Amino acid sequence: MQALKIEGIRKTFHQTEILKGIDIAIEPGEFLILVGPSGCGKSTLLSMIAGLEQPSSGRILLGERDITALPSKDRDIAMVFQSYALYPNMNVAQNIAFGLEMRKVPKPERAATVARVAAMLQIEHLLERRPAQLSGGQRQRVAMGRALARAPQLFLFDEPLSNLDAKLRVEMRAEIKLLHQRTRTTTVYVTHDQVEAMTLGDRIAVMKDGQVQQFGTPHEIYTRPATVFVAEFIGSPQINWIAAQRQGAGLAAHGLELGLNGEQAAALSAVGGECLYGLRPEALQLAGEGLPGRVHMIEPTGPETYLCADTPVGRLTARVPGEVRERVGDAVHLRWVPEAVHLFDAGTQRRVA
Numbered sequence: 001m002q003a004l005k006i007e008g009i010r011k012t013f014h015q016t017e018i019l020k021g022i023d024i025a026i027e028p029g030e031f032l033i034l035v036g037p038s039g040c041g042k043s044t045l046l047s048m049i050a051g052l053e054q055p056s057s058g059r060i061l062l063g064e065r066d067i068t069a070l071p072s073k074d075r076d077i078a079m080v081f082q083s084y085a086l087y088p089n090m091n092v093a094q095n096i097a098f099g100l101e102m103r104k105v106p107k108p109e110r111a112a113t114v115a116r117v118a119a120m121l122q123i124e125h126l127l128e129r130r131p132a133q134l135s136g137g138q139r140q141r142v143a144m145g146r147a148l149a150r151a152p153q154l155f156l157f158d159e160p161l162s163n164l165d166a167k168l169r170v171e172m173r174a175e176i177k178l179l180h181q182r183t184r185t186t187t188v189y190v191t192h193d194q195v196e197a198m199t200l201g202d203r204i205a206v207m208k209d210g211q212v213q214q215f216g217t218p219h220e221i222y223t224r225p226a227t228v229f230v231a232e233f234i235g236s237p238q239i240n241w242i243a244a245q246r247q248g249a250g251l252a253a254h255g256l257e258l259g260l261n262g263e264q265a266a267a268l269s270a271v272g273g274e275c276l277y278g279l280r281p282e283a284l285q286l287a288g289e290g291l292p293g294r295v296h297m298i299e300p301t302g303p304e305t306y307l308c309a310d311t312p313v314g315r316l317t318a319r320v321p322g323e324v325r326e327r328v329g330d331a332v333h334l335r336w337v338p339e340a341v342h343l344f345d346a347g348t349q350r351r352v353a
């Protein structure tokens, strides 16, 4: 049985369709990421799962229960927001216990839960403090503690780390991951950050303009992006594109023949004509021969270097291990293997093969 099933969800606000038919199903204990650019509808979808917003059509099932029309409080869902929404006049312990108190959980049991959750999040020493006396990261922990105290059927997170500084964000990300490994509570997590999506998700739904462009594991999304948008959205530095045309049985750009793998070559006949030939920066190697180019920019990051070169087929970025000897203006050659190529039909924007 699936833990959460989203079936044909549509939502229209003032005659504009914001969600255009969303279908997603996840297994018990899975960590689902909803990722996409601002305005793609991910928060709206999360609000519907939470019961804060009603879909125009479609159903949401939590386990066997159809929760589409159920009030938020009866759904057995806990939500952690971007703004921590802690009660300013209550201390940390009271904030964590609040939901339990509302549901008339006896006092000794509440105290035991607060102690368990505080130990899990390592905030035992903060229990007497008010939210104003906490740092951003500590407040975020308390907000998570409040959700954890309820042991809900489903956790929802709406960009919980976006108000934290870069270092804390990385720490809290790891903490959320560990917490999920320990509790295995089914989770839906909204973010626009591709690194959060890749590192946290068991499965990722990449959204754009109210639709799911691809739903899959991080590995599937990265190694076999279904659309041009997904290929561009996930991966840093961004994938390189070469605009290519069909030439006989093969593919060419600016008179240069471009290598294809067998699967792509076989599928090429179904393509209208224009293609986008995608190469991830790590697929490009500096070599003694290959595509000639001139170095435009060099960005060392420490463990690797991004080398950007102007070539007859456009500007390409290579991601090479360690340091490079090349300097701006030097002549270089770039190589790649056909297995590394991501090929898309420029017309449909969909993957070929």
Ligand SMILES: Nc1ncnc2c1ncn2[C@@H]1O[C@H](COP(=O)(O)OP(=O)(O)OP(=O)(O)O)[C@@H](O)[C@H]1O
Pocket (backbone or CB within 6 Å): 013, 014, 018, 036, 037, 038, 039, 040, 041, 042, 043, 044, 045, 192
């Ligand atoms: N209550 C509402 N009334 C009208 N339009 C709305 C309402 N809520 C959301 N929208 C619109 O729906 C679209 C999707 O919004 P949503 O907040 O779901 O996007 P998002 O992907 O979460 O973006 P962000 O990352 O910026 O939060 C936006 O164009 C937004 O303006």
